[in-house]
Amino acid sequence: MPASLTLLLADLQLFPPAASAQAGPIDALYWFEVIVSAIMTVGIFLAVIFLAWKYRRRPNVRATQIEGSTFLELSWSILPFLVMLVMFWWGAKLFYAAQNPPKDAMEVFVTGKQWMWKVQYPDGTREINALHVPVGQPVKLTLASEDVIHSFSVPAFRVRHDVVPGHYDSLWFTATKPGRYRLYCTEYCGNQHASMGGWVDVMDDREYANWAGGGSHGSLAEQGQKLFEQNGCSTCHQLDQQGRCPILRGVYNKPVQLDDGRTVTADDSYLRESILDPNAKVVSGFQPNIMPNFKGQLSEEQVIQLIAYVKSLSPTTPASQQGVQQRPVVIAPRAKAPAVKPPQ
Amino acid sequence: MATIAHGTHGTPEIAAEEVNYLNVEHGWKSWLLTTDHKRIAFLYLISITAMFFVGGAMAVLFRINLLQPEGIFSAETYNRLFSMHGIVMVFFFLVPSIPATLANFLIPIMVGAKDLAFPRVNLLSWYLYIFGAIFTLYAVIRGGVDTGWTFYAPYSSTYSNSYVLSAAMGVFIAGFSSILTGLNFIVTVHKMRAPGMTWGRLPLFVWANYATGLIQVLGTPVLAITILLLAFERIAHVGIFDPNIGGDPILFQHLFWFYSHPAVYIMILPGMGVISEIVACFSRKRVFGYNFVAFSSMGIAVLSFVVWGHHMFVTGEAMYTSVAFSFLSFMVAVPSAIKVFNWTATMYKGSVSFDTPMLYCFGFIGLFTIGGLTGLFLAALATDVATHGTYFIVAHFHYVMVGGMVMAFLGGLHFWWPKITGRLYPEAWAKFAALIIFIGFNLTFFPQFILGYLGMPRRYHAYPPEFQALNVLSTAGASILGIGYLIPMIYFAWSLKAGPKAGPNPWRATGLEWEIQSPPTTFNFDETPTVTKEAYDYGPMEEEIVG
Numbered sequence: 001m002p003a004s005l006t007l008l009l010a011d012l013q014l015f016p017p018a019a020s021a022q023a024g025p026i027d028a029l030y031w032f033e034v035i036v037s038a039i040m041t042v043g044i045f046l047a048v049i050f051l052a053w054k055y056r057r058r059p060n061v062r063a064t065q066i067e068g069s070t071f072l073e074l075s076w077s078i079l080p081f082l083v084m085l086v087m088f089w090w091g092a093k094l095f096y097a098a099q100n101p102p103k104d105a106m107e108v109f110v111t112g113k114q115w116m117w118k119v120q121y122p123d124g125t126r127e128i129n130a131l132h133v134p135v136g137q138p139v140k141l142t143l144a145s146e147d148v149i150h151s152f153s154v155p156a157f158r159v160r161h162d163v164v165p166g167h168y169d170s171l172w173f174t175a176t177k178p179g180r181y182r183l184y185c186t187e188y189c190g191n192q193h194a195s196m197g198g199w200v201d202v203m204d205d206r207e208y209a210n211w212a213g214g215g216s217h218g219s220l221a222e223q224g225q226k227l228f229e230q231n232g233c234s235t236c237h238q239l240d241q242q243g244r245c246p247i248l249r250g251v252y253n254k255p256v257q258l259d260d261g262r263t264v265t266a267d268d269s270y271l272r273e274s275i276l277d278p279n280a281k282v283v284s285g286f287q288p289n290i291m292p293n294f295k296g297q298l299s300e301e302q303v304i305q306l307i308a309y310v311k312s313l314s315p316t317t318p319a320s321q322q323g324v325q326q327r328p329v330v331i332a333p334r335a336k337a338p339a340v341k342p343p344q
Numbered sequence: 345m346a347t348i349a350h351g352t353h354g355t356p357e358i359a360a361e362e363v364n365y366l367n368v369e370h371g372w373k374s375w376l377l378t379t380d381h382k383r384i385a386f387l388y389l390i391s392i393t394a395m396f397f398v399g400g401a402m403a404v405l406f407r408i409n410l411l412q413p414e415g416i417f418s419a420e421t422y423n424r425l426f427s428m429h430g431i432v433m434v435f436f437f438l439v440p441s442i443p444a445t446l447a448n449f450l451i452p453i454m455v456g457a458k459d460l461a462f463p464r465v466n467l468l469s470w471y472l473y474i475f476g477a478i479f480t481l482y483a484v485i486r487g488g489v490d491t492g493w494t495f496y497a498p499y500s501s502t503y504s505n506s507y508v509l510s511a512a513m514g515v516f517i518a519g520f521s522s523i524l525t526g527l528n529f530i531v532t533v534h535k536m537r538a539p540g541m542t543w544g545r546l547p548l549f550v551w552a553n554y555a556t557g558l559i560q561v562l563g564t565p566v567l568a569i570t571i572l573l574l575a576f577e578r579i580a581h582v583g584i585f586d587p588n589i590g591g592d593p594i595l596f597q598h599l600f601w602f603y604s605h606p607a608v609y610i611m612i613l614p615g616m617g618v619i620s621e622i623v624a625c626f627s628r629k630r631v632f633g634y635n636f637v638a639f640s641s642m643g644i645a646v647l648s649f650v651v652w653g654h655h656m657f658v659t660g661e662a663m664y665t666s667v668a669f670s671f672l673s674f675m676v677a678v679p680s681a682i683k684v685f686n687w688t689a690t691m692y693k694g695s696v697s698f699d700t701p702m703l704y705c706f707g708f709i710g711l712f713t714i715g716g717l718t719g720l721f722l723a724a725l726a727t728d729v730a731t732h733g734t735y736f737i738v739a740h741f742h743y744v745m746v747g748g749m750v751m752a753f754l755g756g757l758h759f760w761w762p763k764i765t766g767r768l769y770p771e772a773w774a775k776f777a778a779l780i781i782f783i784g785f786n787l788t789f790f791p792q793f794i795l796g797y798l799g800m801p802r803r804y805h806a807y808p809p810e811f812q813a814l815n816v817l818s819t820a821g822a823s824i825l826g827i828g829y830l831i832p833m834i835y836f837a838w839s840l841k842a843g844p845k846a847g848p849n850p851w852r853a854t855g856l857e858w859e860i861q862s863p864p865t866t867f868n869f870d871e872t873p874t875v876t877k878e879a880y881d882y883g884p885m886e887e888e889i890v891g
Contacts, residue, residue: 008813016798026726030797033727037717044688044713048706051691052698055627062886064693068633068686076685077678084674084720091724092667098729099663114503148499149593151658151733155799158730162659164594165498166587169660182808186733186801188492190503191419194804295588 019181019202020157021174022098027158029090036083098159101172105138109220109304112143112150112163112185115192120304124219125212129198131183133175134208140172142268144300151187154200162187168269175202224309227302236291239313244290246283250315257284271307364766364863379463380866384470385449386764391470392437392445393833395477398484399432404826407788407819415806422805423490424506428483430493435515436477438745439607442614443525443560444473446756447553449764451529453857454547456538456875458867461531465524472521480514483507492803494604497585497596501577509575516571519564522610526560529553538856540875547855547879548631551638552617555645559606559613563649567603570596594659601652609648611745612712613641615752616683619708622759623687625853626702627694630880633686640679647676657728666725673723680716684709695886699851700774704755707782711747715740718793736796742789754781754832761836762846766863769839773831781828787821854881 018027055063108131109120119127133139143152145165152171153160161171185196203211217223228234236245246256251266259282264270273280275298278291298306365382375383406425409416417425448466452459460466483489489511491500500508533546533554546554574596576582583590624631631637653661653669661669687709696702718740721727731737762768791814800811807815849858856873857864 008816011810012813013798013810014794026730029724030721030727030730033721033724037714037720040717041710041713044684045710047688048691048709051688051694052696052706055691055694055696057628057695057697061695063628063695063882065630065883065886066632066693067630068636072685072689073633073636073682077682080681081674081678084677084723087720087724088671088674091726091728092670093726095657095666095670095725095729096663098726148503149496153733153799153801155730155734155797160658160729160732164660166592167660182799184799184801188423188496188499188803190499191423191490193423194415194419194801194806 017156017177017179017181018158019175019177019179020154020159021176022094023156023158023176025094029087029094032090033087036087040080098171101140101170102138105140105172106133107140107142108133109142109144109301110152110163111146111300111304112152112189112196113146113300114148114190115185115196117152117183117185117196117198118301120220120301121212122220122308123212124217124223129183129196131198131200132208132211133200133202135175135178135202135204138172138174140170142304143169143171144272144304146300148189149187150185150189150196153184153186154181155184156181157200160186168272175200178202178204178207220305220308221312222309224305224307224312227298227306228309231294231298233306244286246286248310249313252311252313258282259284259286259288268307271310272303275303275306362861363865364861365866366765366863368866377467379459379467381452381460381463381466382449382764382864382866384466385445387470388440388444388448388473391474391477392440395432395436396829398481399429399437400826400829402426402429402432403822407822409805410807410815411819413807413809413812413815417805419805420490423803424484424488426803427489427492428480428511431480431489431511431515433745434493434607434611435518436473436480438611438749439518439522440473440525441611441749441753442618442756443529443553443556443610444469444521446618446753446760447529447549447556447614448525450760450857451532451550451553452536453860453864453868454550454855455533455536456541456856456869456873457532457536458869460528461536462524462528466528469521469524469528472524473518476514476516476518476521478514479517480511483511483514486510494600495571495574495596496600497574497577497593498587498591501574501584501596502586502588509578512571512574516568519568519571522560523564526557526564529557530561533557538873538875542875544635545875545877545879546638547617548620548634548637548641549614549617552613552620552641555641556610556613558645559610559648563603563606563610566599567607570599570603573599594656594661597656597659598652601655602649605652605655606645606648608741608744609644611749613644615708615749615756616641618752618756618759619687619705620683621853621855622701622705622755623690624880624882625759625851626697626699626705627691628882628886629690629694630878630882631686632689632692633682634879636682637686640682643679644676647672647679651676654723654728657725658732670723670725670728674720677716677720677723680712684713684716700769700771700778701755701759701851703775703778704751704758707778707785708748708751708755711743711751711782711785715743715747718743731796733801734796735792735800735802738802739789739792739796742792747785747789751781754778757832757836759851760857761839762850763857763862763864765840765843766846767839767843768846768850769832769843770835773835777828777831777835780824780831784821784823784825784828788818788825789821791815791817791821852885854879854885 018024107122111118116128119131143161143163145163150163151160152163157173159171159173161169163169179202181200183198183200236243237248239249254266255263256266257263276295279288282288365380402425406422409422486507488506489508490506491504491508495512533550573584577584581589585591585593585596620631620637651669651673653665654673657666758774795811795814800807846862848861860868
């Protein structure tokens with residue numbers, strides 16, 4: 001028994017490691033809240049104990065009837081509220097900073113599925129329940145779900161975002177300390193919810209360059225190009241001349257005029273919707289009901305590949321170079337990431 | 345009638361055995377067809393206690409599972425245990441706990457009425473509760489439900505293969521029981537107050553339950569709608585929440601929390617009302633700042649409807665929406681803080697005694713303070729992101745719901761037990777149990793705050809080994825807490841038969857309920873009382889006793 005107790009206590013952790021640029025500032029707010037709460041709790045406890053003891057019932061001493069005090073009521077409403085305003089402002093500021101990833105953030109695509117996280121890198125590398133990121137590099141995760149709501153959480157980075165089926169979510173972080181950190185699903189998603197987790201490996205640049213090997217099936221955009229042809233997209237969405245459908249070259253992240261007069265940006269979410277449910281937002285000047293519905297035909301991972309392909313069709317890229325990956329890849333033996341066969 | 349029955353023995357004491365609501369009629373029909381609010385409260389008390397022990401047994405089992413990092417039971421079993429624990433405890437214990445029992449018993453008496461405004465509706469509400477409980481327990485027996493008490497779609501509507509519909513229909517039906525109770529309270533407080541019982545003279549317990557009634561009537565229908573939509577989608581595959589058939593899962597969360605956030609105030613406001621009564625009686629003083637305490641109940645009821653978005657900060661709601669909900673969530677903390685400060689200040693220059701109800705009251709103030717303050721971590725956007733979906737949340741709401749509401753419920757039950765049953769409970773045992781519960785509670789739930797910030801997700805049947813020490817501590821605390829809850833069960837049952845007679849006012853408390861016999865007669869008052877005094881008029885009583 002004592003032996004097992006020592007074993008238990010050897011593992012005992014009281015505070016999580018802080019391994020991202022966000023972690024420090026969030027911890028600072030956390031400690032501010034802890035200190036305010038501790039002061040208030042100890043204050044209330046001491047006040048209760050002191051008053052209860054000082055005014056304990058004694059023979060021949062009677063209670064003095066007191067109505068109340070507007071001054072006190074106002075003070076103990078307004079003063080705590082001012083402290084709370086500090087918490088509110090501080091929390092909102094950090095939250096705001098966490099909304100928009102820097103322009104140079106590296107993109108990784110994560111698909112949640114009962115009960116695993118499937119990760120795809122732009123260079124075509126794929127892994128399950130594992131994420132490899134270089135230290136010091138902002139990383140933006142685009143999150144999609146195949147089925148129910150999941151939530152992607154890395155406590156050491158103090159980041160979390162729900163992964164709601166039907167659209168993309170995202171979060172970003174900059175890892176600051178090499179090491180291995182746990183990642184979890186923190187939205188109950190069914191039977192094996194507790195096993196939907198894994199590790200984030202934060203590597204220094206050299207290690208990372210060694211690890212990043214590229215996929216055996218080409219980059220994400222190349223995989224997307226294959227799908228583009230296999231699914232017959234290319235017959236209508238021709239690259240250089242107007243077919244029955246809009247030209248996709250250079251459309252990524254550009255404003256698009258819709259037939260109902262609205263203008264939307266052709267970002268990941270719009271492209272995803274237009275692949276799965278093309279009639280939802282039809283581009284001005286084109287007929288609805290021409291493109292088939294791909295909902296249920298393509299997995300979230302395949303949609304991500306198609307979007308990567310569309311993204312690679314920049315207006316200046318010559319046709320011969322479409323589909324090349326966007327970040328330099330160092331060819332090296334793949335370390336330990338499990339090789340995953342693409343579906344189909 | 346009772347005097348005639350016992351009259352042959354001739355002794356004056358037995359002859360003086362008063363007719364009261366308990367002995368006026370006998371037989372099961374006299375209970376199951378009663379319209380007496382006190383008998384219905386008693387029926388509710390037995391039913392919710394049974395449900396409390398059903399929900400508690402599930403908690404004991406899943407805490408045992410969490411002794412080992414890899415878990416002891418299967419994932420299926422564990423998921424059903426925590427889901428049923430949540431559903432039973434929230435909808436079949438916490439929501440009806442104080443309103444359907446203590447408030448059902450006391451509100452008519454406190455306002456000087458013979459019964460609630462709609463006695464038959466009150467009985468109907470109990471039948472609906474039982475009907476709902478049967479549906480939910482049927483789901484348990486058939487193999488359980490595994491969605492958590494939140495029934496999040498599309499998991500609940502499309503993916504789960506457990507008995508979701510049966511459990512959800514139970515919640516749907518029990519919701520009407522809650523609506524009817526709230527409706528009865530609102531009408532009773534408006535229309536049935538005795539002459540002289542002005543709004544400013546109402547006991548704070550009545551104010552708190554009035555505010556609760558408003559939430560029950562306005563919020564619960566939204567839950568009912570949500571469950572119906574869920575059922576439509578599950579049965580008929582109409583796309584409402586599941587994006588694969590054209591629905592939106594976020595819609596479910598908006599609808600669910602539009603009820604379920606106000607509902608957490610259904611689960612705490614009545615407890616706050618109990619604490620106001622107890623702290624006044626055992627300090628022999630009027631509650632400090634009566635108006636502020638009364639209006640803070642109303643403030644909580646109103647603000648409770650505009651903070652639901654704080655459950656969705658990491659769900660991807662628009663950033664400025666989150667900022668607004670964060671601000672409103674801080675605002676709703678203010679009225680709660682006002683109450684805590686006023687209860688504490690009530691003891692100032694009082695004459696404080698340490699009877700069991702007061703011990704529970706101390707427990708409530710301490711634990712609710714911790715529960716409330718940790719709520720600020722979740723109202724602040726950045727720290728909510730870091731703690732959402734972890735044990736931090738679990739610890740926070742158990743401090744409020746169990747540390748707050750269950751403490752208040754037990755405090756109130758001890759306080760009014762002599763009135764309800766006419767008997768006293770054994771004081772030493774009761775103090776001992778209160779202490780055990782306080783220790784067990786903190787040992788169970790405090791480690792969960794630490795686990796939460798470490799990142800341990802809730803609803804995990806297995807967890808990383810580095811979390812084991814804190815989980816073992818929590819399970820140890822839960823077993824102490826479980827024993828703590830069993831002790832009052834035993835001595836209350838004993839006191840029902842063998843406890844010493846209490847007399848009309850064992851605590852020398854103010855309030856109409858203490859001016860009538862214990863237990864009261866069926867219609868409470870021989871003639872309608874006329875109220876001439878403020879609530880908590882302890883001054884003259886102090887003069888009398890101390891002299």
